[in-house]
Amino acid sequence: MGDCGLEMARAYRKPGQDAPQASTDGLVKPDRFRAALSRFVTGVTVITVQTAEGGVHGMTANAFCSVSLRPPLVLVCVDHLAETYLHLRECGRFGVSVLKAEQDAFSEYFADPERNPDSARRLGIRYREMESGWPVLEDALANLDCRIVAQYQAGDHTIFVGEVREAALGEGEPLLYFRGRYGVNDAQDK
Numbered sequence: 001m002g003d004c005g006l007e008m009a010r011a012y013r014k015p016g017q018d019a020p021q022a023s024t025d026g027l028v029k030p031d032r033f034r035a036a037l038s039r040f041v042t043g044v045t046v047i048t049v050q051t052a053e054g055g056v057h058g059m060t061a062n063a064f065c066s067v068s069l070r071p072p073l074v075l076v077c078v079d080h081l082a083e084t085y086l087h088l089r090e091c092g093r094f095g096v097s098v099l100k101a102e103q104d105a106f107s108e109y110f111a112d113p114e115r116n117p118d119s120a121r122r123l124g125i126r127y128r129e130m131e132s133g134w135p136v137l138e139d140a141l142a143n144l145d146c147r148i149v150a151q152y153q154a155g156d157h158t159i160f161v162g163e164v165r166e167a168a169l170g171e172g173e174p175l176l177y178f179r180g181r182y183g184v185n186d187a188q189d190k
């Protein structure tokens with residue numbers, strides 16, 4: 001950017017919006033990246049898979065979105081360090097449960113890599129089967145049954161694209177996630 005461009009960028013910067021920060025390799029710094037992306041409000045889902053042993057494993061995910069209407073496709077981005085990543089590669093399918101506003105404890109449970117199944121019972125987490133028999137969370141705002149039709153490695157995550165076979169609808173308010181907290185009203189500077 002020449003001097004003129006720099007002046008324009010300064011002029012257009014709004015109050016409270018501080019200078020863009022770049023690390024020496026030209027990429028935004030990880031903390032800055034996280035802080036910016038945390039300002040993009042999302043819903044919260046739990047991705048469910050069946051394990052090779054016949055159990056159910058779940059993972060909290062907000063990197064989830066719709067991709068296509070015809071055919072009906074969604075995507076979820078999964079960290080290569082997540083146990084769920086290995087299950088997804090093995091089973092080729094996943095369930096999606098969209099959480100309700102009062103289910104923030106469910107989100108925390110499925111985000112804990114050292115979760116204790118006793119806590120699931122205490123929290124009242126229950127599974128049910130879609131028509132195909134695939135497990136999803138009971139009492140969710142919506143459930144999807146997805147077959148993986150494509151996967152793309154992207155940095156330290158893989159984007160799994162799922163073709164939606166069945167959708168179930170619930171009623172209630174959505175659980176929102178904003179600036180590292182649940183809900184949008186009590187978000188504070190972090």
Ligand SMILES: Cc1cc2nc3c(=O)[nH]c(=O)nc-3n(C[C@H](O)[C@H](O)[C@H](O)COP(=O)(O)O)c2cc1C
Binds near residue numbers: 110
């Ligand atoms: C609100 C929230 C959203 C998350 N979204 C994602 C996500 O989209 N992708 C991901 O890989 N991890 C995400 N995580 C982190 C995983 O839930 C966490 O690493 C979990 O322990 C993975 O479980 P697993 O190792 O049993 O598969 C999120 C965590 C929280 C609290």
